[in-house]
Amino acid sequence: MGKKLLLQNDNVPGIDTYEVYRQHGGYTSVEKALKMTSDEVVEEVKKSGLRGRGGAGFPTGMKWSFLAKPEGVPRYLVCNADESEPGTFKDRYLMQRHPHLLIEGMIAASYALGANTAYIYIRGEYFYIVNILEKAIEEAYTAGWLGDNIQGSGYSLNMYVHPGAGAYICGEETALLESLEGKRGNPRIKPPFPAVKGLYACPTVVNNVETIAAVVPILNMGGEEYAKIGIGKSTGTKLISASGHIKKPGVYEIELGLPVEEFIYSEEYCGGILNDKKLKAVVPGGSSVPILPAELSLKTPTGEPRLMSYESLSEGGFVSGSMLGSGGFIVMDETTSIVRNLHTFNRFYHHESCGQCSPCREGTGWMEKITHKILDGHGTLADIDLLWDIQRKIEGNTICPLGDAAAWPVAAAIRHFREEFEEYVSNPSSIVDVKHYYNIHNLVEA
Amino acid sequence: MAKVTIDGIEIEVPDGTSILQAARMIGPTVAPPAMCFYTNLPSSGGYCRTCMVEVTKGSEKDPRPMPKLVASCRTQVMDGMVVGNRTSEKAVDARKGVVEFLLLNHPLDCPICDQAGECHLQDLSYENGSAKTRTDFERRTFDKIDIGDKIQLHMNRCILCYRCVKVADQLTPERVHGVMNRGDHSEISTYITKAVDNEFSGNMIDVCPVGALTDKTFRFKSRVWFTKPVTAHRDCDKCCGKVVLWYKGEDVLRVTGRKDQWGEVEEFICNTCRFDKKRTSDWVVEGPTNLSRHSVISANHYEKLVVPNELTLNDIKPLNP
Numbered sequence A: 001m002g003k004k005l006l007l008q009n010d011n012v013p014g015i016d017t018y019e020v021y022r023q024h025g026g027y028t029s030v031e032k033a034l035k036m037t038s039d040e041v042v043e044e045v046k047k048s049g050l051r052g053r054g055g056a057g058f059p060t061g062m063k064w065s066f067l068a069k070p071e072g073v074p075r076y077l078v079c080n081a082d083e084s085e086p087g088t089f090k091d092r093y094l095m096q097r098h099p100h101l102l103i104e105g106m107i108a109a110s111y112a113l114g115a116n117t118a119y120i121y122i123r124g125e126y127f128y129i130v131n132i133l134e135k136a137i138e139e140a141y142t143a144g145w146l147g148d149n150i151q152g153s154g155y156s157l158n159m160y161v162h163p164g165a166g167a168y169i170c171g172e173e174t175a176l177l178e179s180l181e182g183k184r185g186n187p188r189i190k191p192p193f194p195a196v197k198g199l200y201a202c203p204t205v206v207n208n209v210e211t212i213a214a215v216v217p218i219l220n221m222g223g224e225e226y227a228k229i230g231i232g233k234s235t236g237t238k239l240i241s242a243s244g245h246i247k248k249p250g251v252y253e254i255e256l257g258l259p260v261e262e263f264i265y266s267e268e269y270c271g272g273i274l275n276d277k278k279l280k281a282v283v284p285g286g287s288s289v290p291i292l293p294a295e296l297s298l299k300t301p302t303g304e305p306r307l308m309s310y311e312s313l314s315e316g317g318f319v320s321g322s323m324l325g326s327g328g329f330i331v332m333d334e335t336t337s338i339v340r341n342l343h344t345f346n347r348f349y350h351h352e353s354c355g356q357c358s359p360c361r362e363g364t365g366w367m368e369k370i371t372h373k374i375l376d377g378h379g380t381l382a383d384i385d386l387l388w389d390i391q392r393k394i395e396g397n398t399i400c401p402l403g404d405a406a407a408w409p410v411a412a413a414i415r416h417f418r419e420e421f422e423e424y425v426s427n428p429s430s431i432v433d434v435k436h437y438y439n440i441h442n443l444v445e446a
Numbered sequence B: 001m002a003k004v005t006i007d008g009i010e011i012e013v014p015d016g017t018s019i020l021q022a023a024r025m026i027g028p029t030v031a032p033p034a035m036c037f038y039t040n041l042p043s044s045g046g047y048c049r050t051c052m053v054e055v056t057k058g059s060e061k062d063p064r065p066m067p068k069l070v071a072s073c074r075t076q077v078m079d080g081m082v083v084g085n086r087t088s089e090k091a092v093d094a095r096k097g098v099v100e101f102l103l104l105n106h107p108l109d110c111p112i113c114d115q116a117g118e119c120h121l122q123d124l125s126y127e128n129g130s131a132k133t134r135t136d137f138e139r140r141t142f143d144k145i146d147i148g149d150k151i152q153l154h155m156n157r158c159i160l161c162y163r164c165v166k167v168a169d170q171l172t173p174e175r176v177h178g179v180m181n182r183g184d185h186s187e188i189s190t191y192i193t194k195a196v197d198n199e200f201s202g203n204m205i206d207v208c209p210v211g212a213l214t215d216k217t218f219r220f221k222s223r224v225w226f227t228k229p230v231t232a233h234r235d236c237d238k239c240c241g242k243v244v245l246w247y248k249g250e251d252v253l254r255v256t257g258r259k260d261q262w263g264e265v266e267e268f269i270c271n272t273c274r275f276d277k278k279r280t281s282d283w284v285v286e287g288p289t290n291l292s293r294h295s296v297i298s299a300n301h302y303e304k305l306v307v308p309n310e311l312t313l314n315d316i317k318p319l320n321p
Helices: A018-023 A028-035 A038-048 A060-065 A090-097 A099-113 A124-142 A173-180 A209-221 A223-228 A260-265 A294-298 A338-352 A358-375 A381-394 A402-426 A434-440 B019-026 B089-104 B120-128 B163-171 B203-207 B271-276
Strands: A076-081 A117-122 A158-163 A204-208 A237-244 A250-255 A279-283 A328-333 B002-006 B009-013 B052-057 B081-084 B151-153 B178-180 B187-189 B213-215 B228-233 B242-248 B251-257 B284-288
Touching: A018 A099, A018 A124, A028 A099, A028 A209, A038 A060, A038 A099, A038 A209, A038 A223, A060 A099, A060 A204, A076 A099, A076 A173, A076 A209, A090 A099, A090 A124, A090 A209, A090 A237, A099 A117, A099 A124, A099 A158, A099 A204, A099 A209, A117 A124, A117 A173, A124 A158, A173 A204, A204 A209, A209 A223, A209 A237, A260 A279, A260 A294, A279 A294, A279 A402, A338 A358, A338 A402, A358 A381, A358 A402, A358 B089, A381 A402, A381 B089, B002 B019, B009 B019, B019 B052, B019 B081, B052 B089, B089 B120, B163 B178, B163 B203, B203 B213, B203 B251, B251 B271
Parallel strands: A076 A117, A076 A204, A117 A158, A237 A328, B002 B081
Antiparallel strands: A237 A250, A279 A328, B002 B009, B052 B081, B151 B213, B178 B187, B228 B242, B228 B284, B242 B251
16 A cells, blocks of 8 residues: 555545544644744755646745745735646545645645735636535634634634636636636736736745645655655655546555556556556546557656656656656557547647637647548548647747647657558548447447 | 847847847847737737747856747847847747748738738748648638727737737727637627727727728728828827828828838827828828838839748649649
8 A cells, every 4th residue: 555645534534524634633734834934834845845746847845935025015825726637637536525635735835935815726617616615714714724813823814715717728827817816817928927926916826736735744744754755856645537448547646656557557546457458558647748658658768667756757758758747647448549539639729728829729729620630531641740740830839838738649649659640541441430439348329 | 238149140238128129129130020019018929929039048147048939029138148030940940830820710811901011911921931831621710790980800810919909908998899719719809799989999900910900991992002101290189190191192091100110100199190180181291101111012112022032933833632
């Protein structure tokens, strides 16, 4: 059994209520933090080596220490709960079952940053979680963990939940801040970065739900102790949302450094491929990260076993590696059509592009049309090269990372599965039909 | 002061200048094209991505190159910065891509477009684009909407530069139009059908880089290269009254603001000057306007036209069936 830090009380009934949570050691990290100075808390997080769990993997302690601290200007902590990456559902699980863990982490983090107002920006589709969180916040206010003069320490904090309207782009931190301010959710042009000018032009830190929740075990066990878990610079535990053709899909907490092979095939985690078919490909970190074919997902290009860690998964760059991303682990068996899968991703990014800058606005739609054309049996070999060229011209040329996120899956699919594209183009009768897919899996078409 | 080198030419500019403005100070051969940036509209720029340049040396203090191409209109210069624009293969390639993206759903109805001849997208695609198209998909179209009796909106031609939104934000007290919807369905629109009739709304026509917003009083009257621009002014209690009159024979067909060599209006004018004062007797005529950049209009000096390098007769091939 791997070590569990976030989900250790997962089986305790009623853990979403304040009384049960408190009995199981809840809010001790806040008690601890309030006895320290805010800089000491930041130092503790720095020591832990915690990296952002939202996808980019930026060291959290570093991010916190970049926060500008001008006199007389309020600072804000914003929790990014706009979890919209296809294949990722870990934050939903955490917020739904452990709302107090997030709130506790928010209080400790706000104290470390000197913020007196904290927001949880949650995606609109999670409307039922808004109620759960608001009830938990209410309980925390009643118990004196929020509001004025928390536990007699002289520190005050107010916390609000803000539901978005359901846009993937609002998970990008500056678009999130725009949306939180009540404007159209368009990403801002950086610089200035949110650490200098964020929410209402004040210094702001935006952290993922899981990142903030991880502050709780860090303060409880100490940063140095936390850093011992995991491997190398990937410290601690990570929630992985496993989905696709596996026997036991769900949210798993793993110690970073777990071999991918063990994660897919062991009984403790995914339990192997559905119907004992062969593994074809893995998307290890949510739809935006490059797809890996079976052999590259289990072994690095140098022949070492691939581990679930920031470094190991990105070994080999994008030529033969991928990213840990947000931990949306999608497994595909041998019957999966990579082209069809890519078309689904393209359709998603086309739908979710905000339309602000030209390469992403026009390019995502173009890529969708081309994959659609190939699936319709009208593709040509030139279309594959065109697809490659379009993604190359989107990547890195946009305001926000959505352009990159749309380009990477295309690049990886063509890089690793070009023969499948060529087969579709030269022999349209080989195109996997959706009905065929339902037949081989004995599923009923919806 | 900061010293920057752009395409091998060094210039000293005040701190806080953008790369684009520094390049413009050197001259038009070095300046990157800009479709959404507008000097007189603060906070504009950064959307179209045509002005992207490669920074090969960040600054004297931190000589690392920037990892990605940067939008030169929104990036400030640093002392010792080295920038590649037309000399940078990466930037030229990316710009070619951006032109392709902008033209992807553009109707290319230049023969019937009032903007043709002074269209920035035409200039951009001649200078940086490819001669051939790589798409045969149906182009995106929008339903026509009426935004008032003075301004004609052709959403199909729009490249979403946000300039008209900034004009409405910064020149008029109340903005009644904006960008609706998301992604490639984004459109400039008034949410509830409502006329855009503010006294300074006409400047939306001047700032529009393409033919998406055109003057209804000039609609289909003449091609711009058949009209003669004349600089004039009048005493106006609302604006500066400095304009360009566009004559065809004896008639003033339209009135616009005075544009500098980058195609940007120097001073904004009011709707009375623009739409209502169309007699020579309303104006004090100063003389013929010098137009340098848009040489198509420039008094028919066709011999000065630069033939685009890329397009030769051999390049023109019939489209694949």
